[in-house]
Amino acid sequence: MFKWKKLGKIFNPTLTSGGDWMREYAQSTSVLLLESCVRVYFSCRPLPDSTGKYVSYLGYVDLDRNDLTKVLYVSEKPILELGDLGTFDEFGTNPASVIKVGDQIRIYYCGWTRCESVPFNSAIGVAQSRDEGKTFVKLGKGPVLSYSPEEPFLLGSPKIKWFNNTWYLWYASGSDWLENNGKPEPVYKIKMAYSSDGIHWLKEGRNSVAVKLEKNECQASADVFFYKNQFHMLFSYRYSVGYRAKEAGYRIGYASSDDILNWKRDDSKAGISLSEEGWDSEMISYSHTFELNGNMYMLYQGNNFGKFGFGLAILED
Amino acid sequence: MKWKKLGKIFNPVDHSLINNCVEFAQSPQVLVFDEFVRIYFSTRERDKTGKYLSHIAFVDMDKEFKKVINLSTKPVIQLGDLGCFDEHGIFPINVVKNQGRVMAYTTGWNRKVSISADASIGLAFSDNGGISFEKFGKGPILTSSLHEPFLVGDAFVKVYNEEYHMWYIFGTEWITDPSEDAPQRVYKIAHATSNNGVTWVKEGKKIISDKLNSHECQALPTVIDFDNKYHMFFCYRAAIGFRKIKDKAYRIGYAHSDDLKNWIREDSLAGIDISTEGWDSDMMCYPHVFKCDNNIYLLYNGNEFGKFGFGLAILEEF
Numbered sequence: 001m002f003k004w005k006k007l008g009k010i011f012n013p014t015l016t017s018g019g020d021w022m023r024e025y026a027q028s029t030s031v032l033l034l035e036s037c038v039r040v041y042f043s044c045r046p047l048p049d050s051t052g053k054y055v056s057y058l059g060y061v062d063l064d065r066n067d068l069t070k071v072l073y074v075s076e077k078p079i080l081e082l083g084d085l086g087t088f089d090e091f092g093t094n095p096a097s098v099i100k101v102g103d104q105i106r107i108y109y110c111g112w113t114r115c116e117s118v119p120f121n122s123a124i125g126v127a128q129s130r131d132e133g134k135t136f137v138k139l140g141k142g143p144v145l146s147y148s149p150e151e152p153f154l155l156g157s158p159k160i161k162w163f164n165n166t167w168y169l170w171y172a173s174g175s176d177w178l179e180n181n182g183k184p185e186p187v188y189k190i191k192m193a194y195s196s197d198g199i200h201w202l203k204e205g206r207n208s209v210a211v212k213l214e215k216n217e218c219q220a221s222a223d224v225f226f227y228k229n230q231f232h233m234l235f236s237y238r239y240s241v242g243y244r245a246k247e248a249g250y251r252i253g254y255a256s257s258d259d260i261l262n263w264k265r266d267d268s269k270a271g272i273s274l275s276e277e278g279w280d281s282e283m284i285s286y287s288h289t290f291e292l293n294g295n296m297y298m299l300y301q302g303n304n305f306g307k308f309g310f311g312l313a314i315l316e317d
Numbered sequence: 318m319k320w321k322k323l324g325k326i327f328n329p330v331d332h333s334l335i336n337n338c339v340e341f342a343q344s345p346q347v348l349v350f351d352e353f354v355r356i357y358f359s360t361r362e363r364d365k366t367g368k369y370l371s372h373i374a375f376v377d378m379d380k381e382f383k384k385v386i387n388l389s390t391k392p393v394i395q396l397g398d399l400g401c402f403d404e405h406g407i408f409p410i411n412v413v414k415n416q417g418r419v420m421a422y423t424t425g426w427n428r429k430v431s432i433s434a435d436a437s438i439g440l441a442f443s444d445n446g447g448i449s450f451e452k453f454g455k456g457p458i459l460t461s462s463l464h465e466p467f468l469v470g471d472a473f474v475k476v477y478n479e480e481y482h483m484w485y486i487f488g489t490e491w492i493t494d495p496s497e498d499a500p501q502r503v504y505k506i507a508h509a510t511s512n513n514g515v516t517w518v519k520e521g522k523k524i525i526s527d528k529l530n531s532h533e534c535q536a537l538p539t540v541i542d543f544d545n546k547y548h549m550f551f552c553y554r555a556a557i558g559f560r561k562i563k564d565k566a567y568r569i570g571y572a573h574s575d576d577l578k579n580w581i582r583e584d585s586l587a588g589i590d591i592s593t594e595g596w597d598s599d600m601m602c603y604p605h606v607f608k609c610d611n612n613i614y615l616l617y618n619g620n621e622f623g624k625f626g627f628g629l630a631i632l633e634e635f
Binding site (some may be wrong): 085118148153 | 397398399400401402404405427428429430431432435437439440453454455456457458460461462463464465466467468488490491493500502
C-alpha cells in the first residue's frame with residue numbers, strides 16, 4: 001500500500017502574468033526530466049469566449065530539480081498550435097503525455113472538436129520536438145489514434161509509456177452519451193493500445209479496470225509505472241453526472257498488475273485522497289508519478305478540475 | 318468506350334418513401350438477384366431544425382430497368398445514436414454479397430460547429446438478402462488518421478484474388494471563399510486493402526491525379542473489370558461554385574489500371590458526359606458501374622445531386 005505525503009500546491013496559472021493563452025487552468029501534468037530542470041507540461045486556457053466556451057493549449061513550467069516547489073520558468077507561448085479548420089484538434093489540446101525514447105521526444109495529446117448534437121468529440125494526436133520539448137511539430141493533421149467499431153467517440157486522456165521495447169498507450173474511450181435532460185454527458189473508460197513504433201497501434205479492445213461506483217462510472221488518466229517488481233496504475237474516476245459537486249467528483253483509484261494486461265483494482269491502496277480543507281478538498285485527480293533523485297513524486301490536480309493549478313506529493317511508503 | 322444513355326429510371330417524388338423522405342435518390346448502388354435488381358439509394362427527410370437527415374432506401378426493379386417491382390417499406394439501416402459518426406445521415410451505402418450474407422459499407426455523417434459535418438465509414442451486415450442491416454459496432458471501421466484528417470467516406474468494395482479492396486475518399490482541406498456562405502471541403506480518392514473486409518490497411522496516398530487543380534474534389538469511385546483491365550469511374554468537381562455554376566459542377570471522371578495499384582486518369586475515354594438538355598445537362602455525379610447478366614451498366618445522378626432521381630446507361634462498345 002502506498003502512502004503519499006502532500007507537499008502543497010506548486011503552480012497556480014491565475015497568479016502568473018503570462019500570456020492571454022494561460023489565464024486559467026493547469027490540468028493534467030506530464031513530466032520531462034531534463035538535466036537542467038524538471039519540465040512539467042499541462043493544459044491551460046485563455047478566458048472563455050462570449051458564449052462561455054473555452055479552448056485549451058499546452059504549456060509548461062520548469063521546476064528546480066533540487067526543490068520541486070520552485071518554479072524556474074513559465075513557458076511564454078503554447079508548445080503546439082491548435083488544428084486547422086475542420087481538424088480533430090481545432091478547439092483544444094488537453095491533456096498531453098510526453099515521452100523520451102532514445103533521442104526522440106514525443107507528445108501524445110487529446111485534440112478537441114465541437115459538434116452539434118453533443119458538445120464535443122476528441123481523438124489522440126502526436127507531435128515531436130527537436131528543441132528539448134520547447135516546441136512540438138505535429139506528425140500529421142489528423143489523429144494517430146481514432147475511432148473504431150467498439151470505440152465510437154471521445155478518445156482522450158492519453159498516457160504514453162515504453163516498457164520492454166513496446167509502446168503502450170492508456171487512454172480514455174467513450175462508450176455512450178447520456179441524454180441528461182438535453183445536456184449530454186459522456187461515459188468513458190480506460191483502455192490500452194500497444195505499438196512497435198508509437199504510430200501504428202493495436203487496440204487491446206477491453207476495459208483495463210473494473211468499475212466501482214456505477215455502470216456509467218467515468219475513468220481517465222491511467223498513469224502506469226513499474227515499481228518494486230510490479231506494475232501500478234493510478235487513475236481518476238467519478239460519477240457520470242453531478243460530478244462538479246464534491247460527492248460525485250473525481251477521486252484517484254489504484255490497480256496493480258503482474259503482466260501489464262490484467263489489472264486488479266483496489267482503490268484503498270492509492271494512498272492519497274481529499275484533504276479536509278483547502279485546494280484539494282473537493283476533488284483530486286489526474287495524477288502523474290515520476291522518479292527523481294531516488295524519490296517517487298506525484299503531481300495532481302485538485303478542486304475545479306485544476307482551474308487554480310496543481311500540487312505535489314512524495315511517496316513515503 | 319461508348320455508353321448509351323437509357324434515361325432517368327427512378328424519380329423519388331413519384332413514390333412514397335420511408336422516414337418521411339420526399340426528395341433525393343442519391344448514389345444508386347446495386348445488389349443483383351436472379352429475377353430483379355435491388356438498387357439502394359440515399360434519400361432525405363428534414364429534421365426539427367430544418368436540416369437534412371439522409372436515410373437509405375431501396376427499389377427493386379426488373380432486369381430491363383423499366384418496372385418498379387418493390388420499394389423498401391421499413392428502414393434499411395438505422396441512423397446512429399447520440400454522438401455517433403452516423404447520427405445525422407447515411408449516404409451512400411455500398412453492398413457486397415459475401416457467403417450468404419450481405420455486407421454494407423456506409424458513409425455516416427455527423428454535424429459539426431465550425432464546418433458543416435464530418436464523415437467516416439461504417440460496416441453493417443444483412444442476413445435477409447439486404448432488406449435490413451445490423452451495424453458492426455457503434456463506431457466506424459475506417460476513419461480519420463494522421464494523414465487523412467477528416468471526411469473519410471464513399472467506400473466501394475470489391476474482392477479480387479481473395480483480397481478485399483476498398484476505394485474511398487478522404488478530406489484534405491476545408492477552405493473558405495468569399496463567394497460561399499460556409500467553408501467548403503476538398504477530398505481525394507484513396508485505396509485500402511483487407512483480408513476479411515473488416516480491418517483495413519490504408520495505402521496512405523491519393524491515387525487519382527487532379528485534372529482541374531489541387532482543390533479538385535473527387536468522389537464516389539466505382540471499379541469494374543473487363544477487357545483485361547480495371548476501370549474506375551468517379552465524379553469530380555471544383556471546390557467552389559459547384560452548386561450554381563454549371564462549369565464547376567460534377568462530371569464523370571475515368572481512370573484505368575492493370576494492377577489495381579497504379580491508375581492512369583484519362584477522362585476523355587469515359588465515353589459519357591452531360592447531355593445538352595434534360596435531367597443530366599448540368600451535372601453528372603455518383604456513378605456506380607455493375608454487371609448484370611451479360612451487360613455492363615452505369616447508374617448515376619444528374620442535376621441537383623439527384624434530388625429528382627437517378628438514371629442508367631449501358632455500355633455499347635469498349
